[in-house]
Amino acid sequence: MRRIHRTTFIAKTLAATAVITVAVGCSPQSDKAGAASPATPAAPGSPSSAASAAPFAATDDKPAGAAAPGASATTAAKAAPRIVMANGxxxxxxxxxxxxxAQIGWFDDTPTGTYGAATTAAVKGFQGRRGLAETGATDSVTWNRLLSMTTKPTAGExxxxxxxxxxxxxxPRCMTGRVMCISKTSRTLSWVVNGKVQSTMDVRFGSQYTPTREGVFKVFEKSRNHVSTIYHTAMPYAMFFSGGQAVHYSSDFAARGYNGASHGCVNVRDKGKIAALFDQVHLGDKVVVYW
Structure with a gap:
């Protein structure tokens, strides 16, 4: 009986330790890191997974083209959407x-007109976030969903x-007071004061293994020239809001775009905008992270 209790205790202890390890991926106590991890590359617009930072997650997003419960395989096959365009x-x-x-943050490059690996990965991430089959091919359901969420591209786009x-x-939680309003849907950070948007900037989030936490927080620490002692990466203009997670400038995000992810922090790639925001944000200001 004692041996059984000891085994159970050890298992529970190891499980708890694993949870803590994930939670402190960017801890101020252990000097946070927000630069992207080469080991977990992501599709353009989906740093490391469709679930961790995918844009425009509408509340009515449900699997489309899926067979109804009890439907036969033949029925499901007939309902399969046609392919509009695919790799090649x-x-x-x-x-x-x-x-x-690109309008919704899934493609971070110049449109080329060639459906290659980057486009396939972007479409696959877009599909995954919306409960569609992650094929990477643009079928009629995927295309219609994208059309409903975007506008006709201009010549400049x-x-x-x-x-x-x-x-x-x-x-709604961003409409009162001073708030860094961070949307995982549009991948933007809006600096809002008393319901009025003062500035907006692109942001990038953590991977599926080190996700950026969602909820309402407060800025409890600011560090203009912070450097991570774990990853040895610079985290300029860091504003910590949840444990080790912070909003900060990322040179990796500036260089690679959405082909990467943070360790849970909110990366900003426009150094001028984050520098200006850093000077405006006060300790105690609200941070709202939401879909």
């Missing part, structure tokens, strides 16, 4: 696909000169 395709429609994906992102929808 070329042309203006592919360029439009890439530009539309098709040329990769601009990206017209939809205005982020502010969470």
């Amino acid at each position: 395709a070329k042309g203006e429609q592919v360029k439009e696909l890439q530009a539309r994906l 098709l040329a990769g000169k601009t990206v017209n992102k939809p205005t982020p929808k502010l969470d």
